[in-house]
Amino acid sequence: MPVGSLHNREVKLIRHVRGEINPEDFAIMETAIPVPGPYEVVVRNRWFRVSISTRLMAQEDAKAAEGIPFPPLNPGDTLADGAIGEVIQTGSACCFPVGSLVMHPFGWREYAVVREHDCKLIDCSEPDPVAYLGHGWTAYAALTRGVQMKEGDTVFVSSGAGAIGSMAGQIARLLGASRVVGSTSSFNKARWMQDELGYDAVVTRDGGPMIEQLAKAAPEGIDVIVDMVGGEQLAAAVMMAREGARGVLLGALTAELNAEKASLQAPVILDTFHIIFKGMTLRGFSADHSPDAFEFWLRDLKTWKRDGRIHLPSVTFKGIENATFALQEACAGRLKGVVLVEL
Ligand SMILES: NC(=O)c1ccc[n+]([C@@H]2O[C@H](COP(=O)([O-])OP(=O)(O)OC[C@H]3O[C@@H](n4cnc5c(N)ncnc54)[C@H](OP(=O)(O)O)[C@@H]3O)[C@@H](O)[C@H]2O)c1
Structure with a gap:
């Protein structure tokens, strides 16, 4: 026509x-x-x-x-x-x-x-x-380029049921994480994350102080932070960081999905002594800066899908x-x- x-x-x-x-x-x-x-x-x-x-x-x-x-x-x-x-x-x-x-x-x-x-x-x-x-490739790029994941890492993914987070939790596990913790808003989503996406534990936004929830969910501390939320969740994850922890910051949903007004300002108070003493690295990251990761994502996805090890x-x-x-x-x-x- x-x-x-x-x-x-x-x-x-x-x-x-x-x-x-x-x-x-x-x-x-x-x-x-x-x-x-x-x-x-x-x-x-x-x-x-x-x-x-x-x-x-x-x-x-x-x-x-x-x-x-x-x-x-x-x-x-x-x-x-x-x-x-x-x-x-x-x-x-x-x-x-x-x-x-x-x-x-x-x-x-x-x-x-x-x-x-x-x-x-x-x-x-x-x-x-x-x-x-989907944002599988964003999560893949963040975990393979933004932060070097190591076998046995404990990983915290904020907004772990979202477009990026639902993939980051699974990919972290496939790349060798020993424990994967996510955050969400509701008990229903938390159960889905554990049943379908394989999270070991999930913390919730209205489930009490984040630092206390994370201390229970990752009692031995966190090695890798994949942060989409910022605010209290990032601050708590930093406090729970282990020696040499690495964080990749992708978004700030506390500001972006603020009920009253979306904002491009996402201030947060972090304990910088903690970052110094633990030798932590926090890195802002955009998957668009790693376009080469896309082909690797499709390659690995093919294998993970064939083996039934990943959901989209x-x-x-x-x-x-x-x-x-x-x-x-x-x-x-x-x-x-x-x-x-x-x-
Ligand atoms: N760096 C990059 O390459 C890149 C690429 C794409 C997107 N991004 C950014 O990454 C972030 C996540 O993107 P996405 O597409 O994966 O979004 P998303 O996580 O799917 O966002 C929607 C979810 O955010 C959560 N949420 C809603 N209000 C919130 C609040 N006030 N505080 C915290 N969480 C809230 C809700 O999940 P729950 O009900 O589970 O809490 C909601 O389902 C965004 O900031 C986005 O702009 C970055």
């Missing part, structure tokens, strides 16, 4: 988000599909990821921050996130054949016109979208009309694993 006769629907921000996600801040609009330039392809999207970071970037005072892959959104902008789709038309100078599957950063729309340079070819006709769009937790919503509801549910903490929309 000629591209000009197709209709595209995309989700746009119509007014800045204030506080929690309100579906009325977004609208689905019909748009024409532009003719691709010589180095562009038209992609029919099949899946896209929904990330909680969208809430932060849709606020009025959102600022572009170095290292954050999402630009701030203004009314009229189309939302964006990782997507997988099929190339249906190519510009005159493109190499990808029509019919190829590609991953690219322009989800939240049914059709995307993308520079070929921004597409990653998927060498598989029926890919598992969670393997590509996800929730998939069908249809672009359910995408903002998916974002609302993700930001409200009602989902587990990565959140996708299938088109």
Whole structure:
């Protein structure tokens, strides 16, 4: 079918988000599909990821921050996130054949016109979208590049049921951790983390002082911290650190999912003497700086999946009309694993 006769629907921000996600801040609009330039392809999207970071970037005072892959959104902008789709038309100078599957950063729309340079070819006709769009590779990069895990380490993963955390707990174990502790909000999620993801122990946000909970969950101390939360959880993990402990900081959900207002400021008081005396390392990390880890992730994932040693937790919503509801549910903490929309 000629591209000009197709209709595209995309989700746009119509007014800045204030506080929690309100579906009325977004609208689905019909748009024409532009003719691709010589180095562009038209992609029919099949899946896209929904990330909680969208809430932060849709606020009025959102600022572009170095290292954050999402630009701030203004009314009229189309939302964006990782997507997988099929190339249906190519510009005159493109190499990808029509019919190829590609991953690219322009989800939240049914059709995307993308520079070929921004597409990653998927060498598989029926890919598992969670393997590509999920945050297994982020967790893998954090544990193999951000911090050097050692056989026998005790690992603490904050937000251990989330998109990154649900993978980090499992991957830490597969890389040789002897004890894996995670954090979450509810007893139900904690039970799921232990039954399905293999966590040895789980601490909860409203289960009492974090330092006391962690002391019980990891009585011999923590060697590796994979932190997505910051705040009290990071401070407590530092206090429980063992000699030579290493921490990789990926996010600050206390600030990002703050009920009143998402924020890019995540101050926390850490006992620096403890860091000094224990010879600890704390490192901020973005998986985007280790793109080479992606191929290694797919390679190891293949083996772990074949042997039935890994789950890829996800929730998939069908249809672009359910995408903002998916974002609302993700930001409200009602989902587990990565959140996708299938088109
Ligand atoms: N560095 C990188 O390469 C990289 C890449 C992608 C994302 N990130 C960042 O990493 C962090 C985690 O991303 P993600 O996509 O995996 O998110 P996520 O963990 O799936 O985030 C959603 C979860 O956060 C938890 N949560 C909600 N409100 C919270 C609060 N006030 N305090 C603490 N936790 C709260 C809830 O889980 P529970 O109910 O289980 O508590 C909720 O289900 C984010 O800050 C994100 O921006 C970093």
